[in-house]
Amino acid sequence: MTEIGTIDVGYGSAESATSISRFNYRRVDLGTITAADASTAQGAVFDFYSHLVSLYPTDVVLLFPHLFPVHDEATGVLLRDISTSGAEAVVTGTSGAPWAKGQGIHLRFDTANIVRGRHVIGGTFLVPLTADAFSVVGGRSGAADAAINTAAPLLMSDMTAGGVELVVWSKPLPHATHVRAVGFSSAVTSYTIGGVTALASRRA
Numbered sequence: 001m002t003e004i005g006t007i008d009v010g011y012g013s014a015e016s017a018t019s020i021s022r023f024n025y026r027r028v029d030l031g032t033i034t035a036a037d038a039s040t041a042q043g044a045v046f047d048f049y050s051h052l053v054s055l056y057p058t059d060v061v062l063l064f065p066h067l068f069p070v071h072d073e074a075t076g077v078l079l080r081d082i083s084t085s086g087a088e089a090v091v092t093g094t095s096g097a098p099w100a101k102g103q104g105i106h107l108r109f110d111t112a113n114i115v116r117g118r119h120v121i122g123g124t125f126l127v128p129l130t131a132d133a134f135s136v137v138g139g140r141s142g143a144a145d146a147a148i149n150t151a152a153p154l155l156m157s158d159m160t161a162g163g164v165e166l167v168v169w170s171k172p173l174p175h176a177t178h179v180r181a182v183g184f185s186s187a188v189t190s191y192t193i194g195g196v197t198a199l200a201s202r203r204a
Contacts, residue, residue, distance in 0.1 A: 002026060002073040004169050004185055005033045005082075007045045010063035021124050024169040025159060026073070026185055033164075038068040038082045040162030042089070044155050049091045051151035052126065055133045055144055056093025064089035074182050076172050097130035104129045105140060106194035107148060111168055113186035120186040122168030127199055134196060145193060152191045 005025050012018040025041045027033060042064055049062050056062075068082040104127030113120040126133075126148070133144040159166050165187050172183040 002030045002185065003033045003079065004071045004073045004167070004183075005038055005041055005164070006069050006071070007038075007042050008065065009045060009049065010065065011060060012063065023124070024167050024185070025164045026167050028160065028163050028165050033070050033082070035082050035084055037162070037164050038070075039084060041159060041164050042068070044158035044162070044166075046089055046091065047158050048151045048155040051154065052147050053091060053094045055095060055126070055129045055147055057095055057097070057099045057128065057130050058093050059099075060093040060128065062091040064091075072183075073169065073185050074172065076183050093130075095130040095132050097132045099128050099130040100198075101128055102199040103127065103134075104197055104199070105133060105144060105148070106197045107152065108192040108194055109166065109168055109188040110190045110192060111186035112189050113168075115170070115184075120168055120170060122188070123194070125197060125199060127197070139196060140193065148193050152193075156188060156191075 003026060007023045007025070009021045009023070010019070011021070023041070023045050027037060046064055065088055066084045070079045070082060071077060072079055104125055107124050107126055109122040109124070111120045129144070133141055135141050156166055167185040167187055169185045170183060172181060
């Protein structure tokens with residue numbers, strides 16, 4: 001049985017999160033996820049956002065809780081929660097430039113898996129970002145590309161160095177009769193920086 005661990009990053013104030021970005025991982029050897037594995041994955045995600053703080057407004061705080069759910073890849077059943085001690089990790093944006101809610105950039109996670117004739121891909125929204133992330137013609141700024149091109153490879157390499165890997169988890173669909181009746185995961189092999197995006201409501 002392959003286990004899938006999850007790192008949830010909360011966006012909001014220092015007191016509470018109002019939305020979540022979710023990162024899934026598994027052990028490289030497909031073994032049982034330990035507390036050390038969860039800490040490695042959380043550290044990689046923390047490092048990822050730490051390299052993006054110059055794009056986030058000072059009003060935004062990213063919260064890293066010490067509760068890590070572990071699910072059965074195939075069934076989606078929650079197996080257990082791993083908890084670690086210590087203060088909740090926090091990353092705070094440093095940009096004082098103007099910003100608008102929901103405005104940001106989509107980061108796509110690519111895999112080598114092809115299922116039913118389609119590549120399996122995932123991703124996350126980097127939202128909200130300030131004007132520092134955008135060019136005068138409405139595209140991405142050079143500063144945004146530089147920051148993301150530093151952060152994204154570290155996200156993957158920090159994980160694999162600790163024996164885990166970032167994955168796109170295709171959860172099982174209730175009552176499905178095709179391939180999605182059973183969940184599966186695909187290792188992220190590369191990334192693609194997408195265009196500017198605007199979300200009416202934020203999601204992972």
